[in-house]
Amino acid sequence: MKSLLLPPHPKERRIVFKNAWTQGYTPDIDCYVKNGGYEQLKKALKMKPEEIIEEIKKANLRGRGGAGFPCGVKWGFIRRDDGKPHYITCNGDESEPGTFKDRYILHNDPHQLIEGMLIAAYALNVNLAYIYIRCEFPKAAGIVTQALKEAREKGFLGKNICGSGFDVDMHVHQGAGAYICGEETSLIESLEGKRPYPRIKPPYFPAVLGLYMSPTIVNNVETFCHVKQILAIGSDEYAKMGTPGDGGTRVMCVSGDVVRPGPYEIPAGGVTLGELINDVCGGMKPGRKLKAVIPGGSSSKILRAGEVFKIKVKGDDGQMIDKEVPLLDLVMDASSLAAAGTMVGSGGVIVMDDSRDMLWALNNLNEFYAHESCGQCTPCREGVLWIDKMTTRMVNGEGLVEDPVTLKSVADNIAGRTVCAFGEAASWPVQSFLQKFPEEFEVAAK
Amino acid sequence: MSATATTAETKTENTAPAVPMVNVQIDGEWKQFPKGTRLIEACMKAGSYVPHYCYHPALSSPGNCRMCLIEMGTPKMSPDRKPELGEDGRPVIAWSPRPAISCAIEVSEGLGVRTNSPLVEECRKGVLEFLLINHPLDCPICDKAGECRLQEFSVEYGKADSRFEDDKVKKPKRVDIGERIVLDDERCILCSRCIRFMNEVAKDDCLGFVDRGGHTHLTVHPGKRLDSNYSLNTVDICPVGALTSKDFRFKMRVWFLKETKTIDVSCGTGSNILIGSRENKVHRITPRENEAVNSFWIPDSHRLNYTYLHREDRLNEPVVKGEAVRWKDAVSAAAESLKAAGHSVAIIASGRMTNEELFLVKRLAATLGTDLIDIRPRAQKGDGFLVSDDGNPNTSGAKLLGIASGTPGSKLPEIAAGIAAGRITSLVVLGENPLNCGISEADLSKLSSLVVLDILPNAATKHASVILPGSAAYEKRGSMVNVNGRLQRLNRALTAPGHARDDWEILAELLRALGAETASSIEDLFKQMAAATPALAGLNLGKIGDLGVDLKA
Ligand SMILES: Cc1cc2nc3c(=O)[nH]c(=O)nc-3n(C[C@H](O)[C@H](O)[C@H](O)COP(=O)(O)O)c2cc1C
Ligand code: SF4
Ligand code: SF4
Ligand code: SF4
Ligand code: FES
Numbered sequence: 001m002k003s004l005l006l007p008p009h010p011k012e013r014r015i016v017f018k019n020a021w022t023q024g025y026t027p028d029i030d031c032y033v034k035n036g037g038y039e040q041l042k043k044a045l046k047m048k049p050e051e052i053i054e055e056i057k058k059a060n061l062r063g064r065g066g067a068g069f070p071c072g073v074k075w076g077f078i079r080r081d082d083g084k085p086h087y088i089t090c091n092g093d094e095s096e097p098g099t100f101k102d103r104y105i106l107h108n109d110p111h112q113l114i115e116g117m118l119i120a121a122y123a124l125n126v127n128l129a130y131i132y133i134r135c136e137f138p139k140a141a142g143i144v145t146q147a148l149k150e151a152r153e154k155g156f157l158g159k160n161i162c163g164s165g166f167d168v169d170m171h172v173h174q175g176a177g178a179y180i181c182g183e184e185t186s187l188i189e190s191l192e193g194k195r196p197y198p199r200i201k202p203p204y205f206p207a208v209l210g211l212y213m214s215p216t217i218v219n220n221v222e223t224f225c226h227v228k229q230i231l232a233i234g235s236d237e238y239a240k241m242g243t244p245g246d247g248g249t250r251v252m253c254v255s256g257d258v259v260r261p262g263p264y265e266i267p268a269g270g271v272t273l274g275e276l277i278n279d280v281c282g283g284m285k286p287g288r289k290l291k292a293v294i295p296g297g298s299s300s301k302i303l304r305a306g307e308v309f310k311i312k313v314k315g316d317d318g319q320m321i322d323k324e325v326p327l328l329d330l331v332m333d334a335s336s337l338a339a340a341g342t343m344v345g346s347g348g349v350i351v352m353d354d355s356r357d358m359l360w361a362l363n364n365l366n367e368f369y370a371h372e373s374c375g376q377c378t379p380c381r382e383g384v385l386w387i388d389k390m391t392t393r394m395v396n397g398e399g400l401v402e403d404p405v406t407l408k409s410v411a412d413n414i415a416g417r418t419v420c421a422f423g424e425a426a427s428w429p430v431q432s433f434l435q436k437f438p439e440e441f442e443v444a445a446k
Numbered sequence: 447m448s449a450t451a452t453t454a455e456t457k458t459e460n461t462a463p464a465v466p467m468v469n470v471q472i473d474g475e476w477k478q479f480p481k482g483t484r485l486i487e488a489c490m491k492a493g494s495y496v497p498h499y500c501y502h503p504a505l506s507s508p509g510n511c512r513m514c515l516i517e518m519g520t521p522k523m524s525p526d527r528k529p530e531l532g533e534d535g536r537p538v539i540a541w542s543p544r545p546a547i548s549c550a551i552e553v554s555e556g557l558g559v560r561t562n563s564p565l566v567e568e569c570r571k572g573v574l575e576f577l578l579i580n581h582p583l584d585c586p587i588c589d590k591a592g593e594c595r596l597q598e599f600s601v602e603y604g605k606a607d608s609r610f611e612d613d614k615v616k617k618p619k620r621v622d623i624g625e626r627i628v629l630d631d632e633r634c635i636l637c638s639r640c641i642r643f644m645n646e647v648a649k650d651d652c653l654g655f656v657d658r659g660g661h662t663h664l665t666v667h668p669g670k671r672l673d674s675n676y677s678l679n680t681v682d683i684c685p686v687g688a689l690t691s692k693d694f695r696f697k698m699r700v701w702f703l704k705e706t707k708t709i710d711v712s713c714g715t716g717s718n719i720l721i722g723s724r725e726n727k728v729h730r731i732t733p734r735e736n737e738a739v740n741s742f743w744i745p746d747s748h749r750l751n752y753t754y755l756h757r758e759d760r761l762n763e764p765v766v767k768g769e770a771v772r773w774k775d776a777v778s779a780a781a782e783s784l785k786a787a788g789h790s791v792a793i794i795a796s797g798r799m800t801n802e803e804l805f806l807v808k809r810l811a812a813t814l815g816t817d818l819i820d821i822r823p824r825a826q827k828g829d830g831f832l833v834s835d836d837g838n839p840n841t842s843g844a845k846l847l848g849i850a851s852g853t854p855g856s857k858l859p860e861i862a863a864g865i866a867a868g869r870i871t872s873l874v875v876l877g878e879n880p881l882n883c884g885i886s887e888a889d890l891s892k893l894s895s896l897v898v899l900d901i902l903p904n905a906a907t908k909h910a911s912v913i914l915p916g917s918a919a920y921e922k923r924g925s926m927v928n929v930n931g932r933l934q935r936l937n938r939a940l941t942a943p944g945h946a947r948d949d950w951e952i953l954a955e956l957l958r959a960l961g962a963e964t965a966s967s968i969e970d971l972f973k974q975m976a977a978a979t980p981a982l983a984g985l986n987l988g989k990i991g992d993l994g995v996d997l998k999a
Contacts, residue, residue: 178658195655200509200550375636375655375662377510382576385660389612406609413572416544417512 009264009280013241013249015233016225017265020108027143029150032111038156040231044119045164049080052123056227058235060247062268064101065091065182065220066297066346067421068334070245071227077207078215080125087216088126089191090117090224092133092140093175093182097298097368098348101251101263102221106133106140109225110147114170116224118156119231121168124217129170132187135177145172179372183420184218185210186374197376198420220346222251242268246334250347252276257285257353269336273303274328277351288353292436293327295337296345298365299425301432303327303342311339342432358437362429363391369426376419383414384426394441404441408434469536471558476536485548485559486514494561497570497599499685500637501549504741505646508550511637513599515545515569521556529556545569567603574604580615580660582632590687592700596635617663623653624672626692626746627681631663634688640664640680647743648676664688675829678746682732691730693750698722698729706939707734707992709926711798711919712748713828714836716928718993719744721752721920721939728752728920728940736993738932745832752920755940759903761915762944773945773955780912781959783895784814787872792818792861795849796877797838799949800924800936801982802968804840804847805975806953807876813962818864822878823855834929839919842927846981846997858883865889873897876949877916879904899952901942914956915946922948923968925990927997934994935987 008014019025019035032038044052057072078086090113094102105113113131121129133141148170151157159167173191175181181190185199188211203209210216219227226248230238239247246268253263259282271280273293284290290305307327315321330336334344352361370388375381387410390403411427411434418424434441465480472492479488484507489496499511521529521537529537539558545565560566577596585591617631641653641664652670655662666672672680681689703722710717710731717740722730731752733744764776771779784791791814795807811819821844824837844850862884864870872895873880880890881904890896890909898910901918921942927933942948950971954964965971969987976982981997989995 180658197508197510200507200547202551370659373659375657375659376508378512378573378576378635381636381660381662382579385615386576386579386610386612393612400611402609413569413576417515417569417572419509419512 011266011271011275011280012264013267013270014265015229015249016112016222017104017109017251017263019112020104025108027108027110027147029111029147029154032109033154036232037111038115038154038162040228041115041118041122041156042162044122044231045162045166049123049125052119052231055230055235056123059226059230059238060242060245061223061226061230061238062246062334063220064222064226064250064347065184065218066096066299068246068344071219071223074207074219075120075124075217077205078124078217082215085128085212085214086124086126087211087214088117088120088124088129089184089187089211089216089218090129090131090221091182091184091187091218092131092137092144092221093179093187094137094221095134095179095182096346096348097365098253098255098294098350099297099346100253100255101347103137103140104263105221105225106137106144110140110144111151112225112228113144113221114147114151114157116226116228117170118161118168119227120217120219120224121170122164122166126217127168129168130191130211131170131172132175132181132191133172134175134181138174141172141174148172178374179368180374180420180422183422186420187218188216197374198422200419241270243331243333243335246344250332250344252332252347252349254281254349254351256349256351257288257356258351259283259285261351266332269331269333271332272328273330273332273349276332276349277328281351284351284353288355290328290351291354291356292352292358294348294350294352294429295332296343297348298350298368299428300337300345301342301428302436303330303340304436307340307436309340311336358433358440359391359394362433363388363395365429366391366426369422369429373422373426377423379414380418380423380426383410386410387426387430404434404438407441468553468555468557470553470556471536471539473559473561479553481553483553485516485518485551485553485557488553489516489548489559489561494559496548496561497595497603498549499595499635500639502639502642502683502742505639505642507547508638508642509547511635512547512573513570514548515573516548516566517560517563518542518546518548518551519558520554570599570603571605574600575609577635578604578608579610580632581635582614582630584630584633584687587696588633588687589690589695589700590633590684594687595685615660617661618665621665623666624677626750627672627677628690628692628695629664630688630690631665633686634664634684635686636662636664637685639683639685640689643676643680643683644672644674647741648674648679650674650676653680675745675747675833676743676831678749679733679743683742694730698724703729704939706920706937708920708937708939709839709928709934709994710744710748710751711839711926711936712745712751712837713826713832714834714839714841714929715740715832716839716926716932716934716994717744717748717832718934719749723939726940728755734992738993738996739928739930739934740832743832745829747833754902755918755920757902760943760946761901761903761907761913762942762946763915764945765910765913767911773947776912776914777952777955777959780897780914780956783911784872784874784897785960787814787895789815790864790870791816791872791874792864792870793820793874794858794861794876794878794880794883795819795821795844797821797824797836797841797844797850797854798877798919799840799844800922800926801840801843801847801933802924802971802975803876803949803953804844804849805971805978806950806957806965808847808849809962810874810953810957810960813957813960818857818861818870819849820857820861821850821854822858822883823850823853836929839928840926842929842931843925846927846979847975855883861885862889865893868892871895875900875906875910877901879906881905899949901946914952915942915944916949916952917942917946921946922950923987924950925972925987928994931996931998932994933982933985933990933997935990935992 186196190196366388411430415427519539519541522540718734718736828835
């Protein structure tokens with residue numbers, strides 16, 4: 001993608017993607033080390049593990065995989081000296097529709113990920129780590145495997161890394177082609193060589209009963225890269241880049257009907273949706289108007305052009321007040337999007353213009369979810385396929401008057417009642433499309 | 447229907463005082479449960495039945511069916527992190543807006559559960575609707591109808607109308623997955639009970655799901671078959687009619703079956719079973735829960751071991767010297783021939799006889815003045831699980847009652863030699879084939895009298911001077927002691943064919959004819975036996991109950 005090699009847009013601040021998008025930068029270790037690589041690891045190995053975890057906490061780093069869980073808090077669940085083996089696993093399954101960021105790191109800057117993971121391994125007393133890469137990224141798997149080999153040769157991986165007395169090894173594991181393997185407990189099952197059925201939580205929280213029933217931390221590719229950057233920049237500086245509770249930068253993958261789609265690394269909350277679309281991405285395609293935005297990957301709830309949200313903000317006197325915020329003024333950070341009833345999710349911003357048919361778009365998503373449901377639990381297995389059958393029928397002009405009502409109630413019967421969050425991922429689009437664009441569904445129901 | 451399910455599936459909990467108790471509020475009432483109890487079990491113990499499919503008390507909880515969703519809450523914490531107490535001095539519960547499954551969560555202090563709130567009812571309706579949209583309408587031809595959890599819960603918790611207007615998913619039907627089992631994937635609700643049973647209990651990982659989403663279906667792993675000697679247990683625990691037994695398939699509607707609680711007599715384990723019969727014919731045998739014996743399971747070989755009951759050649763009338771006679775005549779002919787033999791009588795009894803029968807046999811030996819009495823041993827290779835190393839169901843009883851006081855069968859050579867040498871002229875054979883006890887057919891013909899009590903013809907009946915047709919194990923009452931010293935009770939599921947009679951009555955008649963003490967009823971008989979046997983002191987048939995009594999305790 002050529003645009004990546006363009007100089008950063010003024011609204012951008014490239015930290016994680018600094019090297020990956022620099023002309024002439026290569027994924028080998030020499031290039032990485034030449035650019036200051038593995039210095040943060042060396043620094044980390046001289047720190048107390050608790051200090052590292054504290055830095056991550058103070059940096060307000062939220063996971064970039066979709067759920068946005070505070071990374072430092074997650075790491076805090078691990079008791080370093082409980083005598084059990086611990087594992088970390090990098091989630092490189094990147095399969096949420098609308099998300100395309102991790103692949104650039106895996107392809108162009110694999111050592112950044114490895115360094116981030118090594119720091120995490122040291123902080124969490126982990127001697128064995130895995131990088132799970134979706135099978136559709138065979139090239140990435142090859143590049144990362146090569147990078148691991150290089151790191152091992154240079155003494156960053158293996159026994160007594162950098163002379164610190166700390167041992168850690170790392171392996172690449174390739175998936176077999178299922179979206180659900182991005183869900184962390186499913187990923188763990190898959191790593192164990194099993195059918196990737198997500199585990200029930202409780203009791204199988206990864207930090208307690210994860211890989212091989214041992215405490216395990218799963219983080220997204222981008223998240224691990226931020227770990228390295230936090231050590232480089234310092235937690236205070238890093239946190240300040242973002243908004244309270246959502247530190248640092250975030251890669252926003254803008255796709256759809258804008259002039260310049262692509263991934264942009266922008267400080268959390270550093271742009272409004274309007275700035276992202278009109279300024280950073282060059283606006284809507286010529287002659288087209290904004291119709292809808294799915295702001296955080298296909299699973300997040302859709303927003304409609306012209307919507308106005310009531311959001312609690314701090315007034316001048318420090319009191320919380322309700323403020324009316326039009327869609328385009330919505331700040332792109334975790335709390336603002338949550339207040340608007342949706343989420344930053346995986347950073348996949350899907351922009352749709354007035355040429356888009358919402359029923360068609362929803363059916364497209366439904367097809368995806370019906371194909372990807374793992375089939376383990378009743379509501380998702382049966383419900384998602386049913387939803388897909390309904391919208392397919394509606395798209396084919398065979399809608400029934402009761403379809404919109406049935407669609408919503410089926411989605412309501414899935415969300416919140418399934419083994420894993422796929423249930424929500426699949427029903428939120430249905431619920432939100434129906435809520436935001438009821439007229440397009442009524443027309444279809446004859 | 448769900449009431450029976452409660453008793454059948456609530457695991458008898460280990461309430462040893464060592465397990466700490468926790469307080470849980472269930473539907474408004476506080477109750478105590480031992481730590482480690484699964485919430486669903488606590489609810490059912492408290493009388494709040496929670497419908498479920500994938501949960502099974504003897505298997506792990508995958509939490510996949512979502513039928514057991516309940517509303518749950520944890521103690522509300524005050525700012526100083528202590529549970530806030532209500533007017534009743536109990537913790538105030540902060541209810542979660544999100545339903546939770548009750549099968550995989552264990553009880554904890556101050557937990558609250560609602561099993562019948564509108565949200566819970568809503569959840570159950572939703573799950574049932576989902577399970578039904580792709581389910582075939584096979585009930586009229588489905589073996590499970592009448593004991594199908596999908597049928598039952600739909601009636602109890604589902605909604606009447608269907609909103610599903612699209613085509614149902616097509617899946618494989620009539621799949622031959624094992625020697626004794628047929629699978630219908632369209633009926634399968636994917637609860638994984640069968641898979642977990644084969645992994646966790648039968649230790650033969652042969653079943654699994656393939657494909658995904660709404661197309662997921664059960665199958666056998668490549669190159670494997672569901673052929674384990676425990677395979678038919680999957681049919682029992684399948685909550686629907688997806689797995690059917692070839693032996694039972696299409697033969698009988700379950701609601702016509704009379705179910706009798708008794709014990710299996712195929713080996714020394716004494717697995718607890720239910721005999722399903724109609725019009726004096728056994729249609730199936732299913733395991734009956736007993737944690738002390740067989741849990742919920744039974745080997746296929748044992749459950750299918752009933753066809754002999756209905757053999758055409760069952761002995762059904764008393765015979766003296768080849769002529770059918772009245773009982774009275776047969777008994778006195780037997781008594782006369784034994785009296786005539788004096789002390790040169792031997793008795794071959796069976797480890798398949800009940801305690802009550804063996805007790806009378808012992809008395810018969812004493813009356814006849816012989817100590818040449820033994821049973822035929824049936825050592826076999828067990829499977830380390832429910833197939834015992836002892837093929838006799840009541841060797842322990844025979845030992846307890848002094849019939850096989852040493853090593854069972856140790857007197858058989860002496861008996862055989864005695865007959866061969868002509869020292870023994872009269873033989874009583876009870877339910878065994880003498881050819882299997884070291885006695886040749888030629889020697890049998892040397893005997894001046896051979897009294898046989900049995901249910902089927904064999905070498906002994908061929909040479910018998912008197913044939914006394916008895917009853918099979920499922921046709922009579924009585925008790926046995928299994929290999930682990932557990933006293934268990936047999937109940938009558940069927941009546942014996944023709945003029946055949948209960949064995950204890952036949953033996954009692956014979957003793958009466960010989961002028962010995964007898965018994966007026968089986969209860970009376972047990973009383974006499976208990977009085978004479980210290981290990982049975984204070985017991986009676988009623989006290990044995992459905993689950994038996996551990997004599998070692
Ligand atoms: C259906 C589903 C798919 C997911 N797919 C991905 C994925 O492709 N990549 C990813 O990093 N996280 C994915 N997640 C989120 C992971 O479960 C997990 O929260 C995340 O990897 C944790 O990393 P983080 O804390 O760094 O975000 C998915 C979650 C669900 C429910
Ligand atoms: S919610 Fe869907 S994807 Fe998740 S476990 Fe259930 S069936 Fe599988
Ligand atoms: S499984 Fe149950 S609901 Fe399905 S056809 Fe058989 S009896 Fe009917
Ligand atoms: S065959 Fe029966 S027991 Fe096995 S998964 Fe299907 S419904 Fe459950
Ligand atoms: S019984 Fe709890 S989820 Fe199936």
